[in-house]
Amino acid sequence: MSHPNMPSATTAESWQAAVEVRSQRFAQAKNKDLHSKPCAVLKFRLGKERYAIAADNIVSSQTLQQITPLPFLTVPYLGVTLVRGSIIPMLDLRHVFQFPKVGLSDRNYVIVIAEQDDQLGLLADHIFGIETIDLDELQTELANLNELRQRLLLGITDDNFIVLSGSALLFEPQLKISTPR
Numbered sequence: 001m002s003h004p005n006m007p008s009a010t011t012a013e014s015w016q017a018a019v020e021v022r023s024q025r026f027a028q029a030k031n032k033d034l035h036s037k038p039c040a041v042l043k044f045r046l047g048k049e050r051y052a053i054a055a056d057n058i059v060s061s062q063t064l065q066q067i068t069p070l071p072f073l074t075v076p077y078l079g080v081t082l083v084r085g086s087i088i089p090m091l092d093l094r095h096v097f098q099f100p101k102v103g104l105s106d107r108n109y110v111i112v113i114a115e116q117d118d119q120l121g122l123l124a125d126h127i128f129g130i131e132t133i134d135l136d137e138l139q140t141e142l143a144n145l146n147e148l149r150q151r152l153l154l155g156i157t158d159d160n161f162i163v164l165s166g167s168a169l170l171f172e173p174q175l176k177i178s179t180p181r
Helices: 009-035 147-152 166-171
Strands: 038-046 049-054 058-063 077-083 086-091 109-115 118-124 126-134 153-156 162-164
Touching: 038 058, 038 109, 038 118, 049 118, 049 126, 049 166, 077 109, 077 118, 086 109, 109 126, 109 166, 118 166, 147 153, 147 166, 162 166
Parallel strands: 049 162, 086 118
Antiparallel strands: 038 049, 038 126, 058 109, 077 086, 109 118, 153 162
16 A cells, blocks of 8 residues: 555656656757757838848848949849948849839838948838748748759748848849940
């Protein structure tokens, strides 16, 4: 006969099993933390599409004053704009990703990205702000993307933001500007 204050064998076994389950969950959570890749991104919208780009690549974001078309700048470039004394080429993501080109709104923004000596302006209708995402949780298996778009995208977030690679946008050979001779 067992003592009333002493746990029975089955209670001790179930307690041990519960401890093991909790230990495994804790180990999995710690393991996930060790392997997660947090990344601060700037989230923005252009037309009906929502994008994000790593904050590491961003030099500035501000209201777009004016885009000046240049004859040698062809699609996917809209022209150039002046930002803090620098002439910045403006890339139209709508063309790159073949989204409908809705007219520009009254208030647009330029997001200037840079790496090394290269700079590029991205057009935006709205800037949501900076948020941290986990790069390991991005949906990376994306259907119906051509090779160019596959190189430019890191993936899609759970809330359907298209995460762009700033380095790929800056250094992609198909997007390089060829200057007139």
